[in-house]
Amino acid sequence: MHYFLCKTTQWLGPLKSELVETFGPQQIHAFPKLPLLAINSDIELEDNFVAFSTVALPHAQLLAEDSISNQAKQIEELILSKLEANQTINLDVFSMTYKFGVLEKGRSEIIKEKLMKGLRAKKLFPAKKKKNMELAIVQVMVLGDRSIAVSVLNSDEAIKYRTYLSPFVGGFNNVEDNKKAPSRAFKKIVEAQLIMGRKTKEGETFVDLGACPGGWSYIGRQQGANIIALDRSPLREDLMIDEKVEFKKADAFKFVTDEQIEWVVSDIICLPPRIMELIQTWVVSKKCQNFVFTIKFQGEADYPILKEFKELARSLDYKVILKQLNANKNEVTIMGWLDS
Numbered sequence: 001m002h003y004f005l006c007k008t009t010q011w012l013g014p015l016k017s018e019l020v021e022t023f024g025p026q027q028i029h030a031f032p033k034l035p036l037l038a039i040n041s042d043i044e045l046e047d048n049f050v051a052f053s054t055v056a057l058p059h060a061q062l063l064a065e066d067s068i069s070n071q072a073k074q075i076e077e078l079i080l081s082k083l084e085a086n087q088t089i090n091l092d093v094f095s096m097t098y099k100f101g102v103l104e105k106g107r108s109e110i111i112k113e114k115l116m117k118g119l120r121a122k123k124l125f126p127a128k129k130k131k132n133m134e135l136a137i138v139q140v141m142v143l144g145d146r147s148i149a150v151s152v153l154n155s156d157e158a159i160k161y162r163t164y165l166s167p168f169v170g171g172f173n174n175v176e177d178n179k180k181a182p183s184r185a186f187k188k189i190v191e192a193q194l195i196m197g198r199k200t201k202e203g204e205t206f207v208d209l210g211a212c213p214g215g216w217s218y219i220g221r222q223q224g225a226n227i228i229a230l231d232r233s234p235l236r237e238d239l240m241i242d243e244k245v246e247f248k249k250a251d252a253f254k255f256v257t258d259e260q261i262e263w264v265v266s267d268i269i270c271l272p273p274r275i276m277e278l279i280q281t282w283v284v285s286k287k288c289q290n291f292v293f294t295i296k297f298q299g300e301a302d303y304p305i306l307k308e309f310k311e312l313a314r315s316l317d318y319k320v321i322l323k324q325l326n327a328n329k330n331e332v333t334i335m336g337w338l339d340s
């Protein structure tokens with residue numbers, strides 16, 4: 001099965017519709033009270049996107065309830081049957097609980113300890129921190145009935161399924177609050193950059209479309225970027241007087257430049273087709289190296305437009321990720337980078 005997790009059970013409806021829309025009518029398995037759906041693993045995921053899923057466990061096998069030792073042994077066998085020795089791997093073990101959502105304690109913690117020991121002995125080395133999303137990835141999800149879904153992807157598959165995967169265990173992440181940021185929206189760009197595994201480098205240009213009050217520009221500045229911020233309303237005072245921030249009181253959709261820009265980001269409140277315009281302006285023309293655009297929905301009636309975003313994404317020369325961030329409300333985020 002391919003398992004798809006979403007942010008909360010509130011998103012099961014949109015996720016289910018999206019799975020049908022994307023992969024055609026088929027049986028979708030639900031799990032009572034869990035933000036989780038599954039489809040048959042004959043379905044090809046490559047070259048597609050599931051925006052309402054925070055993380056997926058592609059080609060997962062289901063292990064029946066058993067003792068922890070037996071289950072750990074079976075998981076280890078599955079991993080060893082698929083991955084060659086002498087490599088570092090990402091290893092995520094979590095329980096999917098009705099009450100707490102993704103939990104890395106209890107049964108999953110014990111299983112992880114056993115796996116770490118067993119795998120190291122076989123020369124497979126779980127990475128201490130998941131930074132490199134191009135490594136092989138093993139995801140182990142303990143379900144409420146103590147059955148376990150195990151997805152093992154080698155490095156080629158991890159690259160192929162990049163949009164479905166997450167650097168966060170079980171897809172769950174809560175960017176720490178930062179009282180100094182001008183708005184809580186800063187969490188979105190932080191989370192998007194973690195997912196992309198890329199940050200702004202010192203001296204790069206960061207074009208922030210729809211920037212007020214400045215949460216994203218603030219993060220860009222923290223990372224040493226030069227900011228060009230566009231909005232009809234000004235940014236917070238400290239950003240307005242920062243000499244590395246150029247504020248333009250203008251319509252962000254009309255902004256053009258001949259320069260090649262490292263980062264173009266948008267959190268503009270607008271209808272989804274306008275974000276397609278931004279993709280045409282900046283991404284199709286390859287005017288930027290990295291982009292992060294939120295796609296905001298007014299209601300469920302807007303969701304089918306995701307199909308058009310997916311088609312467009314497939315045509316780009318960029319590595320593209322389309323997913324709902326933990327920090328997204330009724331929106332998803334499309335992000336990408338030029339794969340040079």
Ligand SMILES: C[S@@+](CC[C@H](N)C(=O)[O-])C[C@H]1O[C@@H](n2cnc3c(N)ncnc32)[C@H](O)[C@@H]1O
Pocket residue numbers: 182183184185186209210211212213214215216217230231232233250251252253267268269270
């Ligand atoms: C959600 S807020 C952005 C929050 C910002 N990312 C932050 O971290 O503080 C959206 C902004 O888009 C701006 N906006 C909407 N339409 C715009 C347009 N056509 N041009 C420029 N800004 C626009 C609004 O004025 C608003 O400030």
